[in-house]
Amino acid sequence: MALEEKREKRPPVTPMMIEEEAALRNGSRGLTPGPWAEAAGPRPRTTERHIAVHKRLVLGFAVSILALLAVTMIAVLLSVRFEECGAAADGPPRASGNGSLSGAARQPPGAGQPHGRPEEEARGGEAAEEEEEEEEEEWQRRQELPLWARPRLPRHLRPLHYNLMLSAFMENFTFSGEVNVQLEVRNASRYIVLHAHRMHIEAVRVAEDKLAGGVRVARTFFYPQTQVFVVVLNRSLEVQRSYNLKIIYNALIENELLGFFRSSYVLHGERRFLAVTQFSPTHARKAFPCFDEPIYKATFKISIRHQATYLSLSNMPVETSVFEEDGWVTDHFSQTPLMSTYYLAWAVCNFTYRETVTKSGVVVRLYARPDAIRRGSGDYALNITRSLIEFYEDYFKVPYSLPKLDLLAVPKHPYAAMENWGLSVFVEQRILLDPSISSILYLLDVTMVIVHELCHQWFGDLVTPVWWEDVWLKEGFAHYFEFVGTDYLYPGWNMEKQRFLTDVLHEVMLLDGLASSHPVSQEVQQATDIDRVFDWIAYKKGAALIRMLANFMGHSVFQMGLQDYLTIHKYGNAARNDLWNTLSKALKRVGKSVNIQEVMDQWTLQMGYPVITILGNETTDNIIVISQERFVYDSDAKPKDPSRGDNSYLWQIPLTIAVGNTSHISSEAIIWVSNKSEHHRIPAFEEASWLLGNINQTGYFRVNYDIRNWRLLINQLTRNHEVISVSNRAGLIDDAFNLARAGYLPQNIPLEIIRYLSEEKDFLPWHAASRALYPLDKLLDRTENYNIFNEYILRQVASMYLKLGWPMNNLNKSLVQASYQHEELRREVIMLACSFGNKHCHQQAATLISDWISSNRNRIPLNVRDIVYCTGVSLMDEDVWEFIWMKFHSTTAVSEKKILLEALTCSDDRNLLNRLLNLSLNSEVVLDQDAIDVIIHVARNPHGRDLAWKFFREKWKILNARYGEALFMNSKLVSGVTEFLNTEGELRELKNFIKSYEGGAAVSFSRAVETVEANVRWQRLYKEELFQWLRKSLTH
């Protein structure tokens, strides 16, 4: 699924804003049977793959059968004892159990804390199997817990196939269901334990081998602590036999955005409802009883009964529709291939669609509310989806697996999109696009979310991680491919080589440079923690590591390796070691021997990243000294893991290095650095030569040099910056600012580097500079001497601002044809100029706003509208704020609505900011997902920072209740509101606040404290040094 993309937008005066978006995928409806029989890949239960997996499973478990038998016996004994004292507070409720249909079991409220760490289970991957012995021991250690109290499902049963029949009652938002699960028994047991949460179970029946008689159900109960439902039988299920478990249940179509939930929109003045699912990562259990862990792949046959005024959609096309006389219809969908529960999906709505077909015959439809379809707002997404399916099929050499792909645009969704196989769901702002009023940035966002979700149809849906600790495997790939896939659509944009640096690499190194970071592979303890692993470290660090890997392997070998990986593991699960093994083999085939697992384990299992220091100034005989240490912003911060100091962190680093002089740079050489400090010989090293490390910034680390080398690099940039590549120019800027912020480098070095920008005609270095300046600006924006800093930046920007000028109104031009690089550069420079107070820029913005108000025609160029709105609101009087507020209410275009709302946060007027904060929690005025952005953007405004911080503390209970379950939103809010606090007083307030509230968001708060401590430390140690240099520099 796609979280929020951080693509920065700096509003003028209150410098930059970073826009965040989240993405999940949507799906479409297959009303016609479609060519599934011909077009489909191997059907799950008849493939060789399946048989192989099945054999391996049997073999894998054979070794441990004796142990398991013993364990099961003990577990049974213990659980009997447990049942006997079942009257205890959190014991399972007793339910009547006579006859084969058991009585109703209603889930008691509240959930406790399951104990222990999760069991590993791997049935898809070879490497995962090797770990089985170790897991077995761990499993045995936990044998004292009853089967239902373990954080992971017990392994004695496996679902093979689900038949799911649902009836959706849209008039009262309830649904009823009947699920029939075909179970394979691996170890005999009297217990069936599967996930079920927030539902009412009416009846349970177990039948042996379908035709044979029923097995009596003794009783059933919910165990809410682990969100499971337990069926206790009067005798054991026998090994190697299969049973059918039938459960009849009902539940609410929820109002919260998880599980099977509802939302609404207004069409022709009338409110219409729709119901859709969001199961990832652990919410399928709210919609039907199931084995809700990714390893339990099964086939699904779904039927949905609904009023004929609605239509229904699911992963597969509709096979038949049966109409009833009373105005109801039942859609029977084709059977799915083997898949996990988290990307199963369905929807009931009255949307319309447009359709296209790929070369290979995949039917692609975009479903949205009828007015959006009529306007053609979905056409862009539909068209690029067709191209992208063709791109992925060619790149991976594995065809898309289903006969159709539906993209569903919904008004409300907890993420930007979700990659449900064949039915991906998108929030409208991430997929609908009206070219006449959308900026390039908006188009880029829409594009990348779609590229991301389509990648998941292979990475995630076809091959699924074994367990959530490796969620970065699917998310890292999907995020990396956002750039590769966008390059396919727009070859001139150079996304993977350029924009990746600022949007992913630089962005995540900020986070991962905190001592409170965590490894990209994270152990997950329990269901309620699983949401936590979907964070920027998993997405962005995952992507950055994959890019580093692709570069040191070579792109074509990397691509071959991925093709093998997908082919070997399709319709199954794989762990990271399965990927490493496949890639190592691909390298071997081209005659290279690198143990990828050994290298990558250091990057995925250790948190943080190294800073490499290259010392060349005392070079004799062309020998340089290269050392590595862990990079941290605040060296005083307490290490998260006290058992290992920063000194124990070591990485195997593929360092590329080149030597340059005034007019020439050598070709790069790769040096594997694996020790604390190493000596290396560099060829042809002359007196005035400089060294440059991490060529094109393909590595996930920073590089520092001795001051002499930094000076040589600065001279080079000033004289002829083109000797150094665009991506390295951006990299030098980002490294220098961050090394200085952490105290590794004098404060003046980064400020000296950006002097060359007046000659820089490429977008990326400007972009890197303005992103790096942003946190520095926030550290200074409330200080007495801020204007010195402001003045210095304005000087660097002035000449390029004059050179580039303002864009013409481009309403009549096709956005896609526009020169992306040039337009983005101009936008960046205008943003810096307006943000730091360039007078001409301010006047221009004010003129454009006045023209809009007086003529009531918006002639502001699309690509700078956010900058102009924000500048206007901040400089002009309250009437402009009211005007923008009115426009925010009246516009229906989602992209425009969002930038109007953000512009309102730019005001200098504290009363208006307070008014906006209070309105932000009114769901009728501001969408839930946008309220967070309002609060964060007010916190970025120096006039509003304390207001947002106060508002956040006062409303924490409400906010936490609203966003608590979508942890990503919560942590975004916590970091957004606190990251620019930087005084001792604010740090005290933060610590007191954390002390005074109870529970929730603990990880986000510890990160917040470390960030604010680092800010305060920087102020204490380096602020004066910076101002002194600026003062000197401005008087010269």
Ligand SMILES: [Zn+2]
């Ligand atoms: Zn994703």
